[in-house]
Amino acid sequence: MFVGPNASFTNDKFPRSKQYPAAYLQTLVEDDASIGANATVLPGVKIGIGAMIGAGAVVTKDVPARAIVAGNPGRVVGYAGAAEIDDRDRSLPADFGAGVIRLAGTDERRGRLFVADDGTVPFVPKRFFLVDKVPVGEARGNHAHHVSQQFLVAAAGQITVAVDDGRRAFAVKLSRPDLGIYLPPRTWSMQYGHSPDAVLLVLTSDAYNRAGYISDYREFCKITLAASGE
Amino acid sequence: MFVGPNASFTNDKFPRSKQYPAAYLQTLVEDDASIGANATVLPGVKIGIGAMIGAGAVVTKDVPARAIVAGNPGRVVGYAGAAEIDDRDRSLPADFGAGVIRLAGTDERRGRLFVADDGTVPFVPKRFFLVDKVPVGEARGNHAHHVSQQFLVAAAGQITVAVDDGRRAFAVKLSRPDLGIYLPPRTWSMQYGHSPDAVLLVLTSDAYNRAGYISDYREFCKITLAASGE
Amino acid sequence: MFVGPNASFTNDKFPRSKQYPAAYLQTLVEDDASIGANATVLPGVKIGIGAMIGAGAVVTKDVPARAIVAGNPGRVVGYAGAAEIDDRDRSLPADFGAGVIRLAGTDERRGRLFVADDGTVPFVPKRFFLVDKVPVGEARGNHAHHVSQQFLVAAAGQITVAVDDGRRAFAVKLSRPDLGIYLPPRTWSMQYGHSPDAVLLVLTSDAYNRAGYISDYREFCKITLAASGE
Amino acid sequence: MFVGPNASFTNDKFPRSKQYPAAYLQTLVEDDASIGANATVLPGVKIGIGAMIGAGAVVTKDVPARAIVAGNPGRVVGYAGAAEIDDRDRSLPADFGAGVIRLAGTDERRGRLFVADDGTVPFVPKRFFLVDKVPVGEARGNHAHHVSQQFLVAAAGQITVAVDDGRRAFAVKLSRPDLGIYLPPRTWSMQYGHSPDAVLLVLTSDAYNRAGYISDYREFCKITLAASGE
Amino acid sequence: MFVGPNASFTNDKFPRSKQYPAAYLQTLVEDDASIGANATVLPGVKIGIGAMIGAGAVVTKDVPARAIVAGNPGRVVGYAGAAEIDDRDRSLPADFGAGVIRLAGTDERRGRLFVADDGTVPFVPKRFFLVDKVPVGEARGNHAHHVSQQFLVAAAGQITVAVDDGRRAFAVKLSRPDLGIYLPPRTWSMQYGHSPDAVLLVLTSDAYNRAGYISDYREFCKITLAASGE
Amino acid sequence: MFVGPNASFTNDKFPRSKQYPAAYLQTLVEDDASIGANATVLPGVKIGIGAMIGAGAVVTKDVPARAIVAGNPGRVVGYAGAAEIDDRDRSLPADFGAGVIRLAGTDERRGRLFVADDGTVPFVPKRFFLVDKVPVGEARGNHAHHVSQQFLVAAAGQITVAVDDGRRAFAVKLSRPDLGIYLPPRTWSMQYGHSPDAVLLVLTSDAYNRAGYISDYREFCKITLAASGE
Numbered sequence A, B, C, D, E, F: 001m002f003v004g005p006n007a008s009f010t011n012d013k014f015p016r017s018k019q020y021p022a023a024y025l026q027t028l029v030e031d032d033a034s035i036g037a038n039a040t041v042l043p044g045v046k047i048g049i050g051a052m053i054g055a056g057a058v059v060t061k062d063v064p065a066r067a068i069v070a071g072n073p074g075r076v077v078g079y080a081g082a083a084e085i086d087d088r089d090r091s092l093p094a095d096f097g098a099g100v101i102r103l104a105g106t107d108e109r110r111g112r113l114f115v116a117d118d119g120t121v122p123f124v125p126k127r128f129f130l131v132d133k134v135p136v137g138e139a140r141g142n143h144a145h146h147v148s149q150q151f152l153v154a155a156a157g158q159i160t161v162a163v164d165d166g167r168r169a170f171a172v173k174l175s176r177p178d179l180g181i182y183l184p185p186r187t188w189s190m191q192y193g194h195s196p197d198a199v200l201l202v203l204t205s206d207a208y209n210r211a212g213y214i215s216d217y218r219e220f221c222k223i224t225l226a227a228s229g230e
Helices: A217-229 B217-228 C217-229 D217-229 E217-229 F217-229
Strands: A067-070 A075-079 A083-086 A099-102 A104-108 A111-116 A127-132 A140-145 A150-156 A159-164 A169-174 A179-183 A188-192 A199-204 B067-070 B075-079 B083-086 B099-102 B104-108 B111-116 B127-132 B140-145 B150-156 B159-164 B169-174 B179-183 B188-192 B199-204 C067-070 C075-079 C083-086 C099-102 C104-108 C111-116 C127-132 C140-145 C150-156 C159-164 C169-174 C179-183 C188-192 C199-204 D067-070 D075-079 D083-086 D099-102 D104-108 D111-116 D127-132 D140-145 D150-156 D159-164 D169-174 D179-183 D188-192 D199-204 E067-070 E075-079 E083-086 E099-102 E104-108 E111-116 E127-132 E140-145 E150-156 E159-164 E169-174 E179-183 E188-192 E199-204 F067-070 F075-079 F083-086 F099-102 F104-108 F111-116 F127-132 F140-145 F150-156 F159-164 F169-174 F179-183 F188-192 F199-204
Touching: A075 A169, A075 A188, A127 B150, A140 A217, A150 A159, A150 A169, A150 A188, A150 B127, A150 B150, A150 B199, A159 A179, A169 A179, A199 B150, B075 B169, B075 B188, B140 B217, B150 B159, B150 B169, B150 B188, B159 B179, B169 B179, C075 C169, C075 C188, C127 D150, C140 C217, C150 C159, C150 C169, C150 C188, C150 D127, C150 D150, C150 D199, C159 C179, C169 C179, C199 D150, D075 D169, D075 D188, D140 D217, D150 D159, D150 D169, D150 D188, D159 D179, D169 D179, E075 E169, E075 E188, E127 F150, E140 E217, E150 E159, E150 E169, E150 E188, E150 F127, E150 F150, E150 F199, E159 E179, E169 E179, E199 F150, F075 F169, F075 F188, F140 F217, F150 F159, F150 F169, F150 F188, F159 F179, F169 F179
Parallel strands: A083 A169, B083 B169, C083 C169, D083 D169, E083 E169, F083 F169
Antiparallel strands: A067 A075, A099 A179, A104 A111, A111 B127, A127 A199, A127 B111, A140 A188, A150 A179, A150 A199, A159 A169, A159 A188, B067 B075, B099 B179, B104 B111, B127 B199, B140 B188, B150 B179, B150 B199, B159 B169, B159 B188, C067 C075, C099 C179, C104 C111, C111 D127, C127 C199, C127 D111, C140 C188, C150 C179, C150 C199, C159 C169, C159 C188, D067 D075, D099 D179, D104 D111, D127 D199, D140 D188, D150 D179, D150 D199, D159 D169, D159 D188, E067 E075, E099 E179, E104 E111, E111 F127, E127 E199, E127 F111, E140 E188, E150 E179, E150 E199, E159 E169, E159 E188, F067 F075, F099 F179, F104 F111, F127 F199, F140 F188, F150 F179, F150 F199, F159 F169, F159 F188
């Protein structure tokens, strides 16, 4: 943990007073996190591995692993160490597991239609979900799957999807419904930068299985390290 | 065909002139269509079976079967003979093939998530597509499938989905991502009433098969009549 | 009643057809109403005294007395014979019963406050109501009161208030919360031209009394004629 | 007064410089106020009794009694010690003087109308005012009345009304014109959380009387303590 | 003049009535204009040379030469005989006098800047003007200049500029501030299709000179015919 | 340089960590700049002459001369020492070189037109440019010209233009296309406070000449001092 000058770790959101006592909450800063100068961390907040708190930021809630937080109140604005990729301009490296898939489509006077035919996405979706109304600055996801594959599309609005295979990370900005991102198993992902009208569609290759989630970034790193060693 | 007083069938969008001649186009009005008083039908337009053109409407493009058209320019505002159903209030009759399916969901500070787990929708989706940017007053769909099943969700905005099994028809207004409509095979559907921000997600049980479409309403009626006679 | 060329009175919104029969509905056009060329009047609609239907308009619902209707579908766009008055520019004649009253106010960095103190409005309000979400083109009001006085303010948005003492009429556009219009007894009023965000605040001098309403314009004219003869 | 680590009280908004000298202004922090870690308080600002300045907040103007301030620039986001009540879900305790009153109403195609008839509100309004264009994060009110009663309605938009009888406090979120809040005499109130389109309608039981205001929270507490002891 | 079936020429906006008499106004339809079926033309309106009134349109005000009008109320939607050109896709023919000129520009994080240096536009501007708040469906311009040259840029929003050299006509949709259209002398131009936020910047090669305008399309045709014969 | 209590100068945006090292960047604070209490200045940032960093501000990029910066992230909110002038209310002093010029105009139903005829602006424009999409809080300009004159108009939206002749400075808020500001040679200008829809039109008296720019505020002061001594 690296902490800049004048950063404050408070043990109460508001200092103790007769009238409005608050419970004592432990703040936890994990390995490799860094905290900028003059940043303020509220009590009870957990700052994940490799997270970066910008100078002057006020951290009011948990920070996911490798999330970059800035502003007052603090908002997730990036994924540490990830190159930013705009879906319109560039694609992910060929040897990286995750990749952008383009849906065939038509754009005509009567509206637009973008289709994933049998074979477009490399799995048959057993499950899908929609995510919307995510507040500005919020981050979601922050887990990987042991075996499940996923396909993410910004059905409306814009969303940035950070993808991380344990060695490299990219932040892919999705902003149109004909471009989705495929996530193979053992890919850590965080979604952030939602526009107010963003709707994320996620299709998954497997039914829900609690045991299939990797929710701890440290464990994720061990698993991917082991897998790459095979 | 029933035509009200003063309705005009023009054989040219603009009357013939030396400077801007236009090709002669045949207007086709199919069985059971009705055309209101003072309505204007532009040349070359096809008005489908059972369509209803409101009084004073100006029809500038093809009208699907059973579509109700009003205004200048004419816009699709209903499906003739269909009871309107709001997704929040009522459900379709139990003995009707199509039905509204609720997705499980969470609505919390970090955003909303609505999920279709294995079994929520009665088929495994082989194909999906997204439809957006549909102009106000446009109608899409206007076909049934011989064997394919579909599941339609308004991922964003509002859309009205008319469903018709050849005997009864309902117009279901979708306005939230946790309520979708399931369409069994041999269900005719028209989508209309899109809000400007509407995004329709459609999942289908089968890969694309041109031969599986029933695009003629008359043929659809024969097929459903034959099927119900079994 | 004066009717222009090619105007249609339909006896069915959609012409009679085997499949979708409709009840026979009587259309009623009252004295002094005028109907423009090529206008279309739907069945069952009542067109009030002195109303004016613009050329080409399609009238789909009842038209209040003296309302001016234009467009397809027809929307109320004016009050026949009324001079238009913008609240910012001019005031009503001194010898006209109704009048614009300015509320004292402050406009500062912390917001604006407009106040009606004791005496600002010439009655103590026994009752008040708020009207909002009025669709574009709709008209409300269309009655007078035998003894009750009213004060109308556009708390938000814009609203045009037609006021008519039986001899003269004015259409006052309210567009700011510091200007309201006072209506003495026996003043006919119609509100129209609501902006989508319009909220009308009405304060009345008397409790609700069904018998106090004058809802028929012909009766209103007789009453004001009698009153002025005194 | 409780002050967290690294909080700064500056005696000049910008530090003294040859070119732009600024007057010396005294900062005043009243009893029971608390100031979070790393918070910055600008010179000349008065922080009211029981106010809470969040960690990292930058206080640029006076803070009312019991206001909770957060962000840079600091904005009022709550009322210290008040339970939040959504007007749609729950009501205030029966033994609490202030209460939510529902206006009778109709919601139809032609618009909505919500009415307070004689008796709906427990006083005849002598005075009313409208408040709009309140900037995001601003707080208004911050006083009680010795004898005057009030009724507050969000005629448009959303507003949170904190009500405090000296012993208990609640923050009631008003978001629809058919629900208003009644304030008996000796009820301290602060309004905050205005949406950009918010319009507050206030009706009062008495004409304006400068002497009827209780503008000092300490005095308010003494008065309510004395009143409850009777 | 060619007139379709059921078209109405009214001699009064509202038919004559005792209460609201209207002056008799002459309607004028110029050469080569065409009027669609069921169209309605209000009294006193002038329909310019070569204008085309769509089927069912209600014409409430003067129609410029070659303007295409549709809807109720009628709005200018095109320029008769003009090929539509999107500024992003194609350019005007090389042998056509008017042409699209691209401004050099930069698009960076700090904003965009588009510049016309000395020489970008083939004249030194003596005069410039800005046009904004043009209502939807309105048309402006409708004249040529004997000697003055012009350069038009959509500084904000979208505008369609019809340009006509007397032999050929094009409708160029301007939608970005780095693309303007240059008009040589003796180029007739009509601007229409303004988006609500449109701002048109016009620079002219000459000071204002009333005698330099060609405001009659018939005269314009004669002048260009004579000029081309030289 | 004057620095308030608890202000931090960080030598890394995020403190040094094994995983994400950052280059060492020198922070430069020029003469007469002042930095408020608890402000945070990121590494590598240059703070210009006379700039004022507000208490608690987080400075993430270069600050122009005399710019006032506030908030997190820091945004330009003013020009130090400049009196604010609203274009609608007041004009600049007669003996100040820069001045507001009103364009003649018409505001009618068909739209508004504002024109600068030959002579309205005291030079013939050799060059013009448009600036749009400037992010909220950004500042542009920050230079003067040795001989070139300029005329600035807010073609759309609002923009504040700070003008400084080396002795006095004013901040003129432009918010309508009929009011522009003329800048004689040797006038330093900074534009800030752009609304999201702002479009700035600038006309200049001379062709582009890199040598004609005065981009250093210190040099500008010397030049104006020398010029006034003549």
